Every structure is written in structure tokens, then in C-alpha cells.
Amino acid sequence: MNKNFILIEHPLIKRDVTILRDVKTTSETFRAALQRVSNVLAVEISKNFELTSIDINTPLEKTIGSKLTQDVILVPVLRAGLGMVNGFLQIIPEAKVGHIGLQRDEETLKPIEYYYKVPKNLETSEVIMLDPMLATGGSASEALKYLKKRGATKLVFACLVASPEGIKKVETEHPDIKIFAAALDRELNSKGYILPGLGDAGDRTFGTL
Numbered sequence: 001m002n003k004n005f006i007l008i009e010h011p012l013i014k015r016d017v018t019i020l021r022d023v024k025t026t027s028e029t030f031r032a033a034l035q036r037v038s039n040v041l042a043v044e045i046s047k048n049f050e051l052t053s054i055d056i057n058t059p060l061e062k063t064i065g066s067k068l069t070q071d072v073i074l075v076p077v078l079r080a081g082l083g084m085v086n087g088f089l090q091i092i093p094e095a096k097v098g099h100i101g102l103q104r105d106e107e108t109l110k111p112i113e114y115y116y117k118v119p120k121n122l123e124t125s126e127v128i129m130l131d132p133m134l135a136t137g138g139s140a141s142e143a144l145k146y147l148k149k150r151g152a153t154k155l156v157f158a159c160l161v162a163s164p165e166g167i168k169k170v171e172t173e174h175p176d177i178k179i180f181a182a183a184l185d186r187e188l189n190s191k192g193y194i195l196p197g198l199g200d201a202g203d204r205t206f207g208t209l
Contacts, residue, residue: 004178005167008044013037017183020160021198027207031083034132034160034205037182038087041158042128045180046072046092049126070126070154073098073119077131077143080202084130084158098122100129100146102139110138116146123151132160132201134181136192137169144174160201161185163194 016033019025025033050069055062072095076082079101089095098118105112119125127147134140140157147155155177157170162181165188170179185194193199203209 004171004175005162005184006044006178006180007184008040008180008182010040013040013182017160020204021196023199025204027204030204034083034201035087035090037160038084038130038158039091041084041180041182042088042091045128045156045158068092068094068126070124071096071119071121073122073125073127075100075118075127075129075143075147077102077129077139078115080132080200080205081130083201083205084132084160088128088130088158095128096125100143102143113142113146118147118150122147123153125152125154127152127155129155129157130159131157132205133194133197134159134162134166134170134179135188135194136163137166137173140166141170141173144170144177148174156180161194161197163188166194 016037019033020030051066052069054065054067056065072092074085074088074095075098076085077100085097096119101115103112103114129143131140157177158180161183163185185197187195189195
């Protein structure tokens with residue numbers, strides 16, 4: 001497996017991924033579980049962020065504290081990636097948020113861009129791309145290309161569920177990108193959906209089944 005693929009092993013992640021997989025889970029419960037998983041992913045990804053020392057005053061004396069050296073930009077891939085944003089903002093409240101809209105052609109399975117807007121300081125920020133499902137890897141790879149072309153250098157990808165095919169695609173086209181995931185699934189079906197998977201993350205998040 002790709003050395004840049006990091007599977008987050010945690011009992012609470014396993015519990016929440018089970019909730020997310022269950023066909024009986026309501027949209028409300030799905031959103032809550034996705035937010036909790038995103039909390040843990042945010043903590044794991046931010047372990048490697050650089051810190052700068054700052055002087056502060058406690059109620060008792062002066063001391064030295066820390067702040068993040070670089071700005072953080074979250075870039076959800078529309079629309080399913082929106083479900084991960086709040087979980088990341090709870091852990092990194094100072095983060096800015098950009099958006100990429102990519103739509104998959106159901107016949108070719110290739111992504112088509114329809115929206116792009118991100119903060120201006122992309123090249124000097126820690127950039128975290130968010131998309132719950134890494135299936136064929138086509139949309140993720142294209143979105144990563146867009147971000148790199150626009151200056152992103154400190155860039156990682158956070159997803160909920162990944163397929164071996166998607167990981168291989170991103171590894172081949174972006175060998176410098178770390179992928180953080182909550183689950184590694186078996187394979188894709190003939191329509192490019194992850195098995196066992198959890199269905200369409202966007203539809204289940206927003207109740208548009």
C-alpha cells in the first residue's frame with residue numbers, strides 16, 4: 001500500500017464508520033457521525049503543523065504560548081466534502097474555507113469542474129482537501145491538480161472511506177500527497193462505487209436520496 005496512505009486506527013472511528021455504513025442511519029445521525037470522524041481526522045492531520053512561540057499573560061503571570069505558524073485552508077470538494085467542514089472547524093476554528101466543484105460524468109466516470117473559489121494565500125497555507133469518498137480517484141486527482149496549479153504546496157487529502165483503486169490513482173499522479181482516511185474498503189463495483197462502502201455520502205448527508 002502507498003506509504004503516503006495513513007489509515008486512522010481508533011475505536012471511536014470504527015464505531016462511527018459502522019454508523020455511517022448502516023443503511024438505517026438517518027441523515028441527522030449520519031451528519032453527526034461524519035462530524036465526529038472529521039474531528040479525529042483534523043487532530044491527526046494537524047499533528048505535523050508548525051508552531052510559533054508567542055508571549056501571553058495568564059491571570060497570574062507572563063508566559064510563553066504557541067500559535068500556528070501558517071494559515072490553514074480547508075477545501076471541500078462539493079458537495080459531499082461540505083459534510084466534513086464543521087468537524088474540522090471545531091478543531092481548527094481559525095481555518096479559512098475554499099470550495100471546488102467537480103461533477104462525475106456517469107458514463108466516463110471522469111470529473112467535470114463547475115466551481116472553484118479559494119482564499120488568496122493558498123501558496124503559504126496548510127491546505128487540507130476534504131472529500132468523504134476516494135473511489136476511482138479521478139475527482140480527487142483533478143481537484144489536487146487544480147490546487148497545485150494555483151500554488152498549494154503544503155497539501156494533504158482527508159477522506160472518510162478509500163478504495164485501493166483510488167489510492168493507486170492518487171499515488172500515481174500525486175506521489176507527494178498524503179492521504180488520511182478513516183476506512184480502507186475492498187474494491188469498486190462496475191459503476192465506480194466503493195464496496196462495502198456507505199452509498200452516496202452527499203445524498204446521505206443532505207437527505208437527497
